[in-house]
Amino acid sequence: xxxxxxxxxxxxxxxxxxxxxxxxxxxxxxxxxxxxxxxxxxxxxxxxxxxxxxxxxxxxxxxxxxxxxxxxxxxxxxxxxxxxxxxxxxxxxxxxxxxxxxxxxxxxxxxxxxxxxxxxxxxxxxxxxxxxxxxxxxxxxxxxxxxxxxxxxxxxxxxxxxxxxxxxxxxxxxxxxxxxxxxxxxxxxxxxxxxxxxxxxxxxxxxxxxxxxxxxxxxxxxxxxxxxxxxxxxxxxxxxxxxxxxxxxxxxxxxxxxxxxxxxxxxxxxx
Ligand SMILES: C[S@@+](CC[C@H](N)C(=O)[O-])C[C@H]1O[C@@H](n2cnc3c(N)ncnc32)[C@H](O)[C@@H]1O
Numbered sequence: 001x002x003x004x005x006x007x008x009x010x011x012x013x014x015x016x017x018x019x020x021x022x023x024x025x026x027x028x029x030x031x032x033x034x035x036x037x038x039x040x041x042x043x044x045x046x047x048x049x050x051x052x053x054x055x056x057x058x059x060x061x062x063x064x065x066x067x068x069x070x071x072x073x074x075x076x077x078x079x080x081x082x083x084x085x086x087x088x089x090x091x092x093x094x095x096x097x098x099x100x101x102x103x104x105x106x107x108x109x110x111x112x113x114x115x116x117x118x119x120x121x122x123x124x125x126x127x128x129x130x131x132x133x134x135x136x137x138x139x140x141x142x143x144x145x146x147x148x149x150x151x152x153x154x155x156x157x158x159x160x161x162x163x164x165x166x167x168x169x170x171x172x173x174x175x176x177x178x179x180x181x182x183x184x185x186x187x188x189x190x191x192x193x194x195x196x197x198x199x200x201x202x203x204x205x206x207x208x209x210x211x212x213x214x215x216x217x218x219x220x221x222x223x224x225x226x227x228x229x230x231x232x233x234x235x236x237x238x239x240x241x242x243x244x245x246x247x248x249x250x251x252x253x254x255x256x257x258x259x260x261x262x263x264x265x266x267x268x269x270x271x
Contacts, residue, residue, distance in 0.1 A: 013221065014080040018051040020217045025053050025115065027204040028144050028264055032115050033058055036142040036267045041065035042110040047131060048072055048117025052081035052092065058088035058113065069109075070094045071102060099127035107136040114143040116264075118166055119180040128192035135271040144264040145185065147201050150179040151201055151263035154208070157247040158215070161240050162224045165232065175222040182265045194269035203263040210256030211248060216241030 020051060029127040032054060040063040046055035049070030059068045070092055072078050079096050085092050097103050101123050112131045131141055149155050155178070163171050182199040190196035208214050219225030219241050229237040252258045 029218045036111040045112045046070040046110045047114040050077045068092045106135045111140045132193040141269045143267045145180045147263040161243045184240045191267045197269040199267045202266045207259045211245035215244040
């Protein structure tokens with residue numbers, strides 16, 4: 001793995017991300033890879049791979065004859081991705097790079113997938129142009145990105161709590177997570193040289209662990225949550241987590257778990 005720039009994330013962030021996003025990400029990884037039409041022997045890039053959720057599942061699907069690469073611009077996320085890679089499939093080759101400067105030759109990949117990354121790219125058009133460059137003719141691109149926040153009640157409740165506790169700039173930064181619309185993504189894919197760019201909303205009902213603890217830990221994975229702790233102290237973060245849980249309490253099962261819809265935009269295109 002190449003050297004990556006220093007992480008903007010605090011120590012322990014990748015581990016918390018891996019643990020507390022896993023239940024939410026799992027069904028979307030399956031949908032993403034399904035949309036990418038992976039097959040045994042395929043060569044796949046997981047763009048903005050983070051801790052490697054999609055790369056690991058892709059490796060299982062392409063089998064021993066396939067090859068999987070993961071690229072991200074955050075050194076700490078990549079370090080955990082390396083550590084969690086089970087090495088029972090083809091080796092996953094992780095690299096540190098920005099999405100708009102990928103370290104691969106033209107037409108390398110049968111498929112490029114990107115789960116919850118495109119909304120963070122500072123230059124989406126440049127990043128998708130790079131994705132198109134490294135995808136072989138006829139190869140597939142698939143991405144998921146959260147749809148409007150109102151379609152994911154957990155995130156909506158969390159945002160209400162954040163909004164009450166941090167400055168407007170932090171709220172605006174937080175809303176970046178939900179900022180990439182289907183229309184914007186479709187246009188950028190077309191401009192980048194992909195064909196047949198289509199999007200659809202994909203919803204899964206996801207059962208979260210008992211909310212009393214989960215909400216606090218999930219907030220800790222977010223810069224806005226860490227801002228609450230930095231500004232008001234750790235107890236305020238716990239109270240904020242409890243406030244999220246309270247907003248969703250009427251949906252909780254007797255054991256404290258809660259099943260909620262989460263909706264992402266799933267985009268696909270062909271090179
Ligand atoms: C929400 S995480 C998603 C990670 C992973 N794809 C997943 O499914 O869990 C967003 C990831 O995008 C990465 N990222 C943000 N901007 C990037 C860029 N310009 N180039 C490469 N990676 C980027 C971050 O480092 C982070 O790991």
